Amino acid sequence: MRTRYHQELAELGTSLTQLCDLSATLIGHATRALLDADLELAEQVISDYGRVTALSAAAEERAISLLALQQPVAGDLRSIVSCIRCIGDVERMGALAVHVAKIVRERHPEHVLPAGFEGEFAEMGRIAVELAGNAKTVVGSGDPEKAAGLREQDDVMDGMHRRLFAALLDRGWKHGAGAAVDLALLGRFYERFADHAVEIGRRVVFETTGTLPPEQEVGTY
Amino acid sequence: MRTRYHQELAELGTSLTQLCDLSATLIGHATRALLDADLELAEQVISDYGRVTALSAAAEERAISLLALQQPVAGDLRSIVSCIRCIGDVERMGALAVHVAKIVRERHPEHVLPAGFEGEFAEMGRIAVELAGNAKTVVGSGDPEKAAGLREQDDVMDGMHRRLFAALLDRGWKHGAGAAVDLALLGRFYERFADHAVEIGRRVVFETTGTLPPEQEVGTY
Numbered sequence: 001m002r003t004r005y006h007q008e009l010a011e012l013g014t015s016l017t018q019l020c021d022l023s024a025t026l027i028g029h030a031t032r033a034l035l036d037a038d039l040e041l042a043e044q045v046i047s048d049y050g051r052v053t054a055l056s057a058a059a060e061e062r063a064i065s066l067l068a069l070q071q072p073v074a075g076d077l078r079s080i081v082s083c084i085r086c087i088g089d090v091e092r093m094g095a096l097a098v099h100v101a102k103i104v105r106e107r108h109p110e111h112v113l114p115a116g117f118e119g120e121f122a123e124m125g126r127i128a129v130e131l132a133g134n135a136k137t138v139v140g141s142g143d144p145e146k147a148a149g150l151r152e153q154d155d156v157m158d159g160m161h162r163r164l165f166a167a168l169l170d171r172g173w174k175h176g177a178g179a180a181v182d183l184a185l186l187g188r189f190y191e192r193f194a195d196h197a198v199e200i201g202r203r204v205v206f207e208t209t210g211t212l213p214p215e216q217e218v219g220t221y
Numbered sequence: 222m223r224t225r226y227h228q229e230l231a232e233l234g235t236s237l238t239q240l241c242d243l244s245a246t247l248i249g250h251a252t253r254a255l256l257d258a259d260l261e262l263a264e265q266v267i268s269d270y271g272r273v274t275a276l277s278a279a280a281e282e283r284a285i286s287l288l289a290l291q292q293p294v295a296g297d298l299r300s301i302v303s304c305i306r307c308i309g310d311v312e313r314m315g316a317l318a319v320h321v322a323k324i325v326r327e328r329h330p331e332h333v334l335p336a337g338f339e340g341e342f343a344e345m346g347r348i349a350v351e352l353a354g355n356a357k358t359v360v361g362s363g364d365p366e367k368a369a370g371l372r373e374q375d376d377v378m379d380g381m382h383r384r385l386f387a388a389l390l391d392r393g394w395k396h397g398a399g400a401a402v403d404l405a406l407l408g409r410f411y412e413r414f415a416d417h418a419v420e421i422g423r424r425v426v427f428e429t430t431g432t433l434p435p436e437q438e439v440g441t442y
Contacts, residue, residue, distance in 0.1 A: 053436050060302070063302070064298060064299065064302055067288060067298055067302070068294055068298050071292040073289055077285060077288055077289050078285065081281070081284070081285055081288070081305060084302060084305050084306065085305065085306075085309055088306055088309050165402075168398060168399070168402050169398075169399045169402060173398045173399075175398075176398065177389060177390075177394045177396075177397065177398045177400075177401035178389070178390045178394075178401075179398075180398035180399075180401055180402050181386075181389050181390060181401050181402060181405040184402040184405055184406060185405060185406075185409065188406065188409070215274050
């Protein structure tokens with residue numbers, strides 16, 4: 001009975017790491033679609049979102065069945081409750097990749113990014129993929145130090161996001177209001193993606209230590 | 222023992238309805254701060270967010286202690302798991318009100334909204350307050366029909382959001398890129414606020430019927 005239980009608990013963890021992997025793939029593809037104005041890849045991201053919702057519904061059912069059948073206590077219980085919250089975060093990460101892909105589709109065959117912004121978004125995309133990968137590692141290892149590392153990467157993302165907004169709100173902005181709106185939203189999608197990865201790390205620390213690290217500050221944008 | 226248990230379960234529901242109330246208050250205040258360029262009220266929203274995080278942490282601890290001590294099964298278990306997910310949604314609703322308030326603070330003493338947009342945002346604010354109030358009713362009653370009503374209000378919000386974006390992306394837009402960025406983000410904050418209220422309704426249906434209604438579609442913006 002205990003063996004079966006620990007196997008099911010491990011499987012719940014596996015579902016969550018699979019969701020992290022999937023969100024890394026989706027934001028990676030969405031970024032490439034954005035940089036190349038690649039409609040086909042954008043459509044793929046949009047249709048792949050069905051895998052996110054299916055996987056997250058299955059993970060939640062697994063958590064409920066663990067709670068119902070095994071009646072876990074103490075550490076295992078916290079771990080399952082953390083998983084339930086993390087499922088919500090990683091689901092949103094997938095949805096944010098879809099938001100990026102939908103802007104690409106909306107503007108196709110035009111490129112969304114004005115010339116000169118490709119490098120910035122390639123970098124935001126790279127950090128997002130890395131954050132999802134590190135969230136996966138944290139979920140697998142439960143290591144509070146690795147979780148703290150997520151915050152450092154998020155700080156880099158926040159800095160890029162702030163600089164992007166400074167450019168958009170500058171009086172010298174010369175790409176028009178439409179492009180500014182698209183870039184503001186894209187910037188926000190990447191920044192929120194990062195926030196959710198950090199939130200997963202915060203939950204893992206909670207799970208390991210029983211104490212929630214302070215909330216992330218709510219930014220201006 | 223059972224009496225104590227049902228009392229604690231009821232208290233968990235009360236925590237969630239209090240969070241809905243608080244998010245209604247915050248988005249209502251944030252909207253008034255936006256319409257009146259009222260810095261003091263914006264600051265109040267920002268500092269009131271501490272009550273959201275405190276209340277949501279307490280609600281989550283209550284859920285964990287219910288799961289640990291009472292080992293509920295079947296309907297009660299689903300209800301507690303739904304609560305855990307809803308706490309996340311209503312926390313975000315509070316954070317979105319703070320986002321609105323922070324834009325007001327950032328632009329003060331200027332008004333964020335260009336002339337002619339007050340009515341639109343007053344209406345989006347009104348619907349947001351109503352949605353939070355109705356989410357509270359749904360949490361209290363568990364009524365799937367009332368939960369479906371949330372979706373109808375959300376459709377109205379989505380329509381306003383789409384019309385706002387059409388105006389922002391129109392070549393005739395004459396308020397500059399900075400105002401377009403602010404309005405795009407504000408529009409998104411209200412629309413996301415509504416989505417979270419709908420998500421709470423979706424969870425309540427899950428709790429009542431054991432089946433999750435289909436996910437909301439991920440929009441373009």
